[in-house]
Amino acid sequence: MSQARDRMVEAAFALFDEQGYDATTVEQIVERAGVSRSTFFRAFGSKEDVIFPRHEDVQARIAARLATGTRETHRVAIVEASRLVLDQYLGEGELARSRYRLTRSVPALRDREVASMIGYQRLFRERLREWLAGTGDADVDLHAELLAVGVVTAHNVVLRRWLRGVGGDPLAEFEEAMAAVFATTRTGPHDEPDGATVLVVPSGMSPAATAAAVRDALR
Amino acid sequence: MSQARDRMVEAAFALFDEQGYDATTVEQIVERAGVSRSTFFRAFGSKEDVIFPRHEDVQARIAARLATGTRETHRVAIVEASRLVLDQYLGEGELARSRYRLTRSVPALRDREVASMIGYQRLFRERLREWLAGTGDADVDLHAELLAVGVVTAHNVVLRRWLRGVGGDPLAEFEEAMAAVFATTRTGPHDEPDGATVLVVPSGMSPAATAAAVRDALR
DNA sequence: CACCTTCTGAAACTCGGTATCGTCGGGGTG
DNA sequence: CACCCCGACGATACCGAGTTTCAGAAGGTG
Numbered sequence: 407m408s409q410a411r412d413r414m415v416e417a418a419f420a421l422f423d424e425q426g427y428d429a430t431t432v433e434q435i436v437e438r439a440g441v442s443r444s445t446f447f448r449a450f451g452s453k454e455d456v457i458f459p460r461h462e463d464v465q466a467r468i469a470a471r472l473a474t475g476t477r478e479t480h481r482v483a484i485v486e487a488s489r490l491v492l493d494q495y496l497g498e499g500e501l502a503r504s505r506y507r508l509t510r511s512v513p514a515l516r517d518r519e520v521a522s523m524i525g526y527q528r529l530f531r532e533r534l535r536e537w538l539a540g541t542g543d544a545d546v547d548l549h550a551e552l553l554a555v556g557v558v559t560a561h562n563v564v565l566r567r568w569l570r571g572v573g574g575d576p577l578a579e580f581e582e583a584m585a586a587v588f589a590t591t592r593t594g595p596h597d598e599p600d601g602a603t604v605l606v607v608p609s610g611m612s613p614a615a616t617a618a619a620v621r622d623a624l625r
Numbered sequence: 626m627s628q629a630r631d632r633m634v635e636a637a638f639a640l641f642d643e644q645g646y647d648a649t650t651v652e653q654i655v656e657r658a659g660v661s662r663s664t665f666f667r668a669f670g671s672k673e674d675v676i677f678p679r680h681e682d683v684q685a686r687i688a689a690r691l692a693t694g695t696r697e698t699h700r701v702a703i704v705e706a707s708r709l710v711l712d713q714y715l716g717e718g719e720l721a722r723s724r725y726r727l728t729r730s731v732p733a734l735r736d737r738e739v740a741s742m743i744g745y746q747r748l749f750r751e752r753l754r755e756w757l758a759g760t761g762d763a764d765v766d767l768h769a770e771l772l773a774v775g776v777v778t779a780h781n782v783v784l785r786r787w788l789r790g791v792g793g794d795p796l797a798e799f800e801e802a803m804a805a806v807f808a809t810t811r812t813g814p815h816d817e818p819d820g821a822t823v824l825v826v827p828s829g830m831s832p833a834a835t836a837a838a839v840r841d842a843l844r
Numbered sequence: 845c846a847c848c849t850t851c852t853g854a855a856a857c858t859c860g861g862t863a864t865c866g867t868c869g870g871g872g873t874g
Numbered sequence: 875c876a877c878c879c880c881g882a883c884g885a886t887a888c889c890g891a892g893t894t895t896c897a898g899a900a901g902g903t904g
Contacts, residue, residue, distance in 0.1 A: 442884045517740040559774045563767050661853045
């Protein structure tokens with residue numbers, strides 16, 4: 407019963423690859439899949455949706471993972487939630503790469519992918535606003551937005567490398583990228599220094615300036 | 626000759642406001658403007674384009690401003706280029722706010738606006754990749770991407786506040802937001818630490834990751 | 845006047861997407 | 875077995891965005 411859906415996806419990708427996205431009509435897809443136009447639009451809703459399945463699923467899983475996070479554990483919650491997306495694409499394998507080639511060449515699909523990315527970003531941002539609220543942060547909106555966009559962007563850089571076949575182990579690169587994002591962003595006093603603190607003091611620095619820097623970092 | 630174009634824009638915004646974007650047909654717009662359907666599509670190309678004029682102009686001005694920047698002056702180039710967009714919207718006044726209300730309520734228009742934002746971001750990213758190349762940065766791609774997306778995001782936060790009528794002086798907020806972005810982002814050896822660098826390392830971090838973080842901070 | 849360019853209107857056409865209706869098969873329930 | 879019920883499918887008509895083509899009006903130039 408769901409093999410009809412699979413046939414439509416297969417036919418669509420094949421035709422898009424053969425003659426391009428715009429040049430392929432839904433008529434041709436359903437003809438090759440052996441179903442009617444009605445069935446196609448009932449199953450996918452739009453021509454673009456054949457390429458982007460499982461979007462709501464991933465979004466729901468992200469929301470669920472973020473919901474279990476607290477103010478103290480928000481970093482690991484964010485990293486793991488972001489990993490869900492990465493794992494989704496890695497699990498798709500060659501299908502993800504086919505989709506990538508399509509989205510690179512068709513503006514409409516590119517925009518669509520960007521829009522879904524914004525959806526992810528929105529989930530991170532909303533949770534971060536809650537977590538950052540009441541931390542004495544002078545501009546919660548801005549910093550939540552910056553951190554959310556940083557996480558999504560870092561994730562995308564790593565993902566895109568894997569999609570293009572360049573780079574090494576995506577999981578290792580992902581960890582590094584996440585570290586880079588959090589290393590460059592202050593997220594309020596809840597980043598309790600529960601570990602080592604490294605202080606680099608340039609020569610010629612006054613004690614007062616040093617003290618101020620320490621106070622600033624631990625605030 | 627160009628007053629026909631203005632009439633179409635005016636009619637479109639009025640009808641969108643009266644009965645919504647989707648419920649308004651191009652037929653109705655051209656009827657109110659007193660022109661033919663052909664004229665409309667010749668002037669705008671699509672129904673969405675009535676709402677987003679001058680997009681290429683701004684993009685060209687940004688590219689021009691960024692082209693005059695050098696590796697040493699890239700910060701001021703980026704800030705000023707970003708200001709071009711802000712000034713464009715501020716100059717539009719109430720028209721920008723009408724467009725904002727529309728884009729908030731119509732998903733298709735929201736996606737379209739996001740896509741154009743990505744266009745700006747791309748300009749910043751490409752230039753930053755050049756400027757960051759050869760600075761010993763371990764991951765130019767990632768850092769260029771992060772900085773570019775940070776600048777655009779910070780700009781958007783300030784712009785959105787003004788569009789919604791909240792907040793104070795947008796220009797002052799813009800300066801603060803830009804400072805926040807550059808304060809949280811390492812951009813290579815040109816950020817010589819003229820003060821103390823305090824690095825707080827989370828407890829669960831591996832020695833290798835700690836060393837990498839320290840190296841990164843001092844780079 | 846003849847000629848050319850440019851803008852405009854009219855109409856036919858393509859295609860994505862929606863809505864409606866009839867039909868078929870399969871699976872309980874009496 | 876007979877009945878019905880319901881979810882899925884197909885066919886068709888329809889709407890609206892966007893493209894293409896052609897014909898004509900306006901305006902400048904020789």
